[in-house]
Amino acid sequence: MPLSILFSLLLCLGLLPGGGRGDSGDELQILLDLKVSLGLNDIEGFESWTPDNSPCNFTGIVCNSANSVAKINLNSKGISGKPPFSSLCRLPALSELSLGSNHLSGTLAADIRNCTGLQRLDLAYNKFTGVVPDLSPLNKLKVLNLSDNAFSGPFLWSSLGNLTELLALCLGYNGFDESPFPAVVANLTKLTRLYISNTNIKGKIPSWIGKLTELRDLELSNNFLTGEIPPEIVNLNKLSQLELYNDSLTGKIPPGFRNLSNLVSFDASMNNLEGDLSELRSLSKLVSLQLFYNDFSGEVPPEFGDFRDLVNLSLYNNYLSGKLPAKLGSWAKFDYIDVSSNFFTGEIPPDMCRWGTMTRLFVLENNFSGEIPASYANCSSLIRFRVSNNSLSGVVPAGIWSLPNVNIIDLALNQFEGPIDAGIGKAKSLAQLFIGNNRFSGELPPEISGASSLVQFDATYNQFSGEIPASIGGLQQLQSLYLQHNSFSGEIPEIIGSCSSLTTIDLARNSLSGTIPATIGDPPNLNSLDLSNNQLSGQIPASLSSVKFSAFNLSNNKLTGPVPAGLAIDAYITGFAGNPGLCSDDTPYLRRCSSNLGGSSDKLRTILTSLLAVLALLLAAVGLFLFIKKRRSDRNRRMAKDPSWDLKSFQILSFDEQEIINSIRQENMIGKGGSGNVYRVELGSGKVVAVKHIWNDPMAAAAAAMNSSWEKGGTTAAMLSGTRRSRSVRSREFEAEVTTLSSIRHVNVVKLYCSITSEDASLLVYEHLPNGSLWDRLHTESCGQQGGLGWETRHEIAVGAARGLAYLHHGWGRPILHRDVKSSNILLDECFKPRIADFGLAKVLYAAGGGDSSAHVIAGTHGYIAPEYAYTWKVNEKSDVYSFGVVLMELVTGRRPIEPEFGENKDIVCWVSRRMNSGESAVELVDRTIPDWGREDAVKVLRVAVLCTARLPAMRPSMRTVVQMLEEAEARSLRLKVDKVEGGGYKFEGKEIGCEKVKLSP
Structure with a gap:
């Protein structure tokens, strides 16, 4: 028998080292051990992983021609646990280990160094922690993906020097120690993808980046990069994606950038870049261009109008001017455009919704003129339409009012005229309608009640006339109604009290007449009422005395009679001016009602006066007697009362x-x-x-x-x-x-x-707020699992607290800074409605008067303090926004601002932000007590929190915007009707409860 045949036979019988049965058995056992380590017994889809099956038939396993395990791909399988790297590296033919997008945890053991045959190692989107070991032995690697984990400490950049075969290096969104741009990357000349966003890299982008000419994808965002974009970057002419956002880059787009003709996506937003956009005029393959929050100036190149693939364009908050290209967005299925807060002029390009796919059009705060193009009346895909604060004019196309999917229509601060079209009743998704400061006229159409999702309606400073339609009572979601400074006449409809969600009613400076309907105080959350400067008559309804107003104004009407006791307080006194017929015995600022005794004869007055005088003398005598007696018998108790109080x-x-x-x-x-x-x-x-x-x-x-x-x-x-x-x-x-x-x-x-x-x-x-603080409910063991706070309650706490802060920042002539926003300063009433508390560090800003708009006093609590305070010792409204963002993160994750698991010198902001690059990993941050139905909504709120905690104050939204974003992330709740109990209170399923609503999560 030839030796070669004999050798093959012995190998097949497993009688030689490394032979068939022996190796196959070892591989089977290794995979069965992996099954136990990762809990695959409990996961659907792994039924094939059984001892009597061949490993080559296992789900996620690929064998080579010799029936040895070559690839393990278990990405996105919902697995958890700690992989046994030591045993996996005993698989002799293993070239790929892909375990990404799971719930794996623990450290990356040094045993991984023994997997020397690996060409692909993908552990991205997991929960690995600790320091990454030296990976230099893995010199066959072509793909190394460790992104979106919780790795920390120094990354062994030097170990990459041996990995010269790498095609993709992905380390983004990990908490490595701050370090300069790793010079060793210059040797990785075969790289096609370099993803090191959010890895705490600081300093300048090195010029040698231009040597990596094979790069298709370069992502350096969310670091501490400074200086200019190096001119050598123009050598990377194969780039299709370049991500540089949220760094601190300066200077202009380098000359020759137009050579990057394969760019599909370019994002350099949130930097300090300047100059014009002329170097982008040749990038005709662009699909997405994001340059917002920079200092760019000049015009948008007219060539942009010929880009046939462009679908996303964000240029807001720059200094751009001139006209937008007329054909902008007309070639591709455009998604959104945001050029707000610039200096653009001319008309709005007409064809951006030519293909019926545009969802967002933002051109507010510019100098656009002309009419709204008629084409947008048919853009049924629009969700947000914001053109406010321009010089637009004419009649709004009728179809705009009835867009079926639109959530926001913002036409304010323009020169529009004509009526609101009756088609508004078809706008079933419309939540916010802002049309103030225009020349709209005519009557409000009764069909407005069909816009049943309407939450905010602002039509101030227009020329509307006629009566306020009674149908407005059908707007059950309406919270804010601003109709001041118009020419409305007639009576206030009684049915306005049926708008049960109203918090603000402002009908000032109209020509309204008749009496104030008693029902106007019915909405349970009403806290602001302004009916001033009308022709209202009659008495103030007693029902208003039980309403707790933050603002109250009935001045300059024709009201008569006594002011209800609950309203006769100093805080509201200016709200009664200009009504000479009003009186009150409870405040010195109004005419006393007791002065109107009536009667027509002097004799009656004399008799009454005499009787009162006699009665006064008798009372004085009795009083003096009692006083002397009490003084003698109760001296100690009387003296206990400090007269200095x-x-x-x-x-x-x-x-x-x-x-x-x-x-x-x-x-x-x-x-x-x-x-x-x-x-x-x-x-x-x-x-x-x-x-x-x-x-x-x-x-x-x-x-x-x-x-x-x-x-x-x-x-x-x-x-x-x-x-x-x-x-x-x-x-x-x-x-x-x-x-x-x-x-x-x-x-x-x-x-x-x-x-x-x-x-x-x-x-x-x-x-007194009986449910204590939000901190207690989230973090104190005595309150149980998050104090019983379901997601719907948490969302309402977030929105309510945001409204309170927004009122402080925006509800006054001068903003009020809280300066110590934290969960322990948010108190909860019997229905878990929040109150902002503890104003010991509050400061009123005097920016409007020319003073400093920040405060220089040590303020805040560790874990909530905005980062700029460390080097400026200044705080402003955006510092409150940062602190509130931390509170939102507490609400969603259930974690404290500082936890040991975040790592040394790390806080909840670092922990959350580095894991928010994908929705899948973001869901894992949500508190496990929040049910599945609420987790998507929770992620929306978490994204708002990340915006609030942006490193640069200018990047954070205002509290007014935060309220809007949180309202748009509304919890999907199931509200159950409850019955009133005689004598007060409410009852649900036979049990008395303290709140008006019971909420049940599906």
Whole structure:
């Protein structure tokens, strides 16, 4: 028998090392061990992984011609656990190991170095942690993908020098230590993809990048890159994708950039680039161009109008001018355009929706003129249509009003005229309609009730006339109704009270007449009402006295009679001016009602006067007797009341200062901090209030500060510093909180009833919020699993808190900074509706008066402080936005701002941001207690949080925009009807409940 035949026979019988049965058996056992490690027994689709089956028939396994395992591809299989790399590397023919887009965890063990035959290693979109080991032995690798994990520490860039066969290097979105651009990459001349976004690379992009001429995809975004785009980049003429967004690049687009003729996607947004766009005029293969938030100027090259593949264009927030190319977007199936906040002129290009695919058209804040092209009336794909703050004119094409999918129509601040078309009743998706500051006229069409999703309607400063249609009562989702500065006449329809979601009604400066309907106070969340400068008559409905208004104005009408007691407070006094027929016995600012005794004869007046005089004398005598008696018998109790106490009320009070003072006892204390303690006080009336006791005595305040600092791990120096500053800090905190809260009336800001001060102490009396703080509900074990906060409740907390902050930032002539936004300063009422609280660090900005628009005082709490504070010591509104973004991340993930698992010197912002590059990994960040039906909505909110926590303040949205984005990410809830209980309260399924609505998640 020839030796070759004998050798083959022995090999097949497994009698030689490395022979058939022996190796096959080993490979089978290795894969069965892998099955156990990754929990494949419990995952559908792995039924083939059985001991009596060949590994070559296993799901995800590919064998070579010798029936040895060559490839393991288990991407996106929903597997978890820690892979046994040590045993996998014993597969002698293994060339591909792909385990990406799963839930794998643990460290990348050094055993991976033994897989020397690997040509592809893909572990992306998992939860691997720790330091990446030296990978230099894997010199056959062509693809290395470790992106979107939680790797940290120094990356062994030097180990890449041996991987000269690499075609794709993907390390993006990991928390590696800061380092310069890795010079070793210059040796990887075969690279076609380099993805190192969000890996903490700093410094300049090196000139040698131009040597990587095989690159098709270069992604360097979300790093700390500075300087100019190197001119050598123009040598990469095979590039199809170039991502440089959210760095700190400067300078112009380099000369010769037009040579990158294969570019399909170019994103250099959120940098400091300048100059014009002329170098882009030849990039005719562009599909997506994103250059927003830069300093570009000049005109958009006319060649853009001939780009036949362009579908996405974002140029907003630059200094661009001139006309947009007339044929822009007319060739391809255009998706969106955003050129807002520039200086464009001329007409809006007419054909961007030629193929019926455009979803978003944003051209607001420019100088566009002419009419809206008629073609957009048929663009049924439009979701958002925003053309506000331009010089547009003419009649709006009728079809615009009735677009079936449009969510926002924003036509404000233009010169449009004509009526609102009756077709608006077909706009079933319309949530926001902004048409203020135009020349619209005619009557509001009754068909507007058909726009049943309408949440905000602003038609201020127009020429509308006629009556407000009664059909408006059908808008059950409507929250804001702004119709001021028009020519509406007739009576306010009573059915307006049926708009149960209304929070704001502004009908000022019209010609409305008749009485104020009692139903106008019916919406349970109404907090702002302005009916001023009309011709309203009759009495103020008593029903309004129970409404807690943040703004209230009935001035300059023809109202008569007594002001209801609940409205006769100093905060509303200007809202009654210009109504000489009004009176009140509860405030000195209005004519007393008791002065109108009526009667027609002097004799009757004389008799009454005499009777009153006699009665007064009798009462005085009795009073003097009782006074002397009480003084003798109750001297100690009377002396206990400190005559130096000064009470300033900001609401109608049902208690006096002594009732509060007597309740400041240890057993009532519910919290403490550096400036004092907080007490729960149950009044004799049964009402519960919260009282913050701030010490004036510097030694007492210092002791409290030291105690609080000690509990929080404060240093001795910090405690001594607190002692020295205690008096001034207390004074500033108290004055800041009183000044801020006493003038604020908003449903999402904690209500301050009064302040009580003396030389020794100061008390602030607030409404009591029985469900504690958001921090307690999310992070305190005593509250159970997130305190029972379902996703719908969390979303409502997010929206409510955002509205409160938006009111502080935008609801005043000058914005109010909170400067310590955190989950412990968001309190929850009995229905889990949020209130912004603790204004001890609040500051009113005086930017409008020419002062500094930022604050220079140490402010904030670790984990919530915006990064710019570390190097500028300045905060502004965007610093509050950052802190609120951290709160949103807490709400969605259930994690604290600082957790050990985030890594040293890392916080929740780093942890979330680096994993938000794909929707699949983002879902894994969502708190596991949130049910599957709410997880997509939670991811939407998480994306808002990432925007709020952008590194550059200018990149963060305003709180007004945050509210809008959160409302658009509305939770999909199931609301169940409840029944009222006699005497107050509500009942559901026979059980009394404290809130108006019961929510059940499907």
